[in-house]
Amino acid sequence: MCRHLAYLGPPVTLGSLLLDPPYGLLRQSWAPRDMRGGGTINADGFGIGWYPAGADPVRYRRAQPLWSDTTLPELAAVTATGAVLAAVRSATVGMPLHETAAAPFAEGSWLFSHNGVVRGWPDTLVPLARDLPVRDLITLDVPTDSAVVWALVRHRLRSGAALDEAVAGTVAAVAEAAPGSRLNLLLTDGSTVVASVVGHALSIRRGPGSVLVASEPSDDDPGWQAVPDGRLVVATTAGFEVRELTTDGRDRS
Ligand code: GLN
Numbered sequence: 001m002c003r004h005l006a007y008l009g010p011p012v013t014l015g016s017l018l019l020d021p022p023y024g025l026l027r028q029s030w031a032p033r034d035m036r037g038g039g040t041i042n043a044d045g046f047g048i049g050w051y052p053a054g055a056d057p058v059r060y061r062r063a064q065p066l067w068s069d070t071t072l073p074e075l076a077a078v079t080a081t082g083a084v085l086a087a088v089r090s091a092t093v094g095m096p097l098h099e100t101a102a103a104p105f106a107e108g109s110w111l112f113s114h115n116g117v118v119r120g121w122p123d124t125l126v127p128l129a130r131d132l133p134v135r136d137l138i139t140l141d142v143p144t145d146s147a148v149v150w151a152l153v154r155h156r157l158r159s160g161a162a163l164d165e166a167v168a169g170t171v172a173a174v175a176e177a178a179p180g181s182r183l184n185l186l187l188t189d190g191s192t193v194v195a196s197v198v199g200h201a202l203s204i205r206r207g208p209g210s211v212l213v214a215s216e217p218s219d220d221d222p223g224w225q226a227v228p229d230g231r232l233v234v235a236t237t238a239g240f241e242v243r244e245l246t247t248d249g250r251d252r253s
Helices: 014-019 025-030 072-079 124-128 134-138 145-160 163-177
Strands: 003-013 046-050 058-062 080-088 105-107 110-117 182-188 191-197 203-207 212-216 233-238 240-245
Touching: 003 014, 003 025, 003 072, 003 110, 003 163, 003 182, 003 191, 003 233, 003 240, 014 025, 014 046, 014 072, 014 124, 025 080, 025 124, 046 110, 072 182, 080 110, 080 182, 080 240, 124 145, 124 163, 134 145, 145 163, 145 182, 163 191, 163 233, 212 233
Parallel strands: none
Antiparallel strands: 003 080, 003 212, 046 058, 046 080, 105 110, 110 182, 182 191, 191 233, 203 212, 233 240
């Protein structure tokens, strides 16, 4: 159910990161190797967010399968960047198929993706949504569980929470309100990547001055490490930490 990745490091082309690897996001759009808990392909849209030097991120999103976009390969071959968050989508049954439902969701320097499902949506999220400003609710990107989860994360960020606090706090709140939810969240500001592992796979690979966090390895490099369930990953180009999330979703470190 959806596959996402985030990269920080020396500039690379979007093509070399997403389209060229043997099991990269392009391949994962039609033949993922590790789809847990439903879904077979990720054909309901895709999105790429990247950081032009010194600027807030820009996005390229479409409601069509990644493999069917004939414009992207040329663009991706010449667009180089040192920070990326990208995703391919397998829509949860009943949720709209629209470009605005494809991650990354964005505001300012933040890019966000949710891989998973909120159980009992929309009713289980009503008590949490009540604490959001009315403006956020009437300008929600799209009526999906992931868009509400993004609004909850963003609300914490706007209130001054650090990236790890915003992700861990939101996972805790949603896990309590909607038990059994799959909550692999991925958030970056272009310098730090934070990822939760709750119900879906996640792997991480360090390179020279780089880090790649992905739902599944994009190649057979032995450097990939699988992150166990119930963890929070905090990564920068200098290294990464894997912390345990408590059963209530709080970051225990
Ligand atoms: N529930 C989200 C959506 O429909 C994410 C789906 C997924 O991870 N497969 O957009």
